Amino acid sequence: MNFMPFKIAFAAVAAILVMPGARAEAQFAICNQSFDVVNVAIGQSAGPDFETEGWWTIGTNQCANVIKDELRNRYIYVYAADVFGQPILAGTTPMCLGEARFEITGIAECWSRGHREAPFFEVDTQATERWTLFLTQRGLD
Numbered sequence: 132m133n134f135m136p137f138k139i140a141f142a143a144v145a146a147i148l149v150m151p152g153a154r155a156e157a158q159f160a161i162c163n164q165s166f167d168v169v170n171v172a173i174g175q176s177a178g179p180d181f182e183t184e185g186w187w188t189i190g191t192n193q194c195a196n197v198i199k200d201e202l203r204n205r206y207i208y209v210y211a212a213d214v215f216g217q218p219i220l221a222g223t224t225p226m227c228l229g230e231a232r233f234e235i236t237g238i239a240e241c242w243s244r245g246h247r248e249a250p251f252f253e254v255d256t257q258a259t260e261r262w263t264l265f266l267t268q269r270g271l272d
Contacts, residue, residue: 158261159198159207163189165268167213173197174208174226174238174251181238183226183251185210194263205258208251211266220266222252 163169172185175198187195198207210228211220227241228249235241241248256262 158196158200159202159256160194160196160263161187161189161209161211162194162263162265163191165219165266166191167219167268169211169213169219169266171195171197172210172228172233172249172251174210174224175204175206177236180236181208181226183208183228183233183235183238185228185233186231202256202258202260202262205256207254207256207262209254209264210249210251218249220252222250224251224253225249226251 159173161171168191169189170185171187171189172183174181174183176182184197187197189195208222208224208226209220210218210222210226212218225241225248226238227235227244227246229235229246233246235244235246237244254262254264
C-alpha cells in the first residue's frame with residue numbers, strides 16, 4: 132500500500148546555537164516546505180503507554196511547534212496528511228487518530244475505542260532537547 136500520493140522528503144535539523152547563560156526552549160517543531168497545506172498529528176511514549184495528539188494545520192513555508200515542553204522521548208512519531216486526508220508521510224508504526232482535535236492514550240484497539248488507526252513515521256531525535264523536522268516536496272513518483 133502506497134501512502135505517498137506525492138513524495139515527501141524530510142530532513143531533521145537539531146543543531147542549535149545557544150548563547151552562554153541563555154536557556155534554550157526545548158521543543159519539537161515541524162516545518163512545511165512543500166507546496167501543500169498539511170495536517171499533522173504526533174505520538175510519543177507517555178509512561179507505560181503511548182499517547183497521540185493532533186491536529187496542527189501547517190501552511191506552506193510555515194512551522195508549528197507541536198511539543199513546547201522539554202523533549203522526554205528520543206522517538207517522536209509523526210502522521211502528516213494533505214487537506215484531502217491523504218497521507219503524505221510514509222510511516223510503519225500504527226497509532227490512533229481522532230477526527231477533530233484529539234488527545235488519545237493508548238495505541239491498541241483504535242477502532243473499538245472510536246478512533247481510526249494510521250501509520251506514523253518514527254523520528255529519532257537522538258535524545259536532544261530541541262528538534263525540527265522539515266517536510267519537503269520532491270516531485271511526483
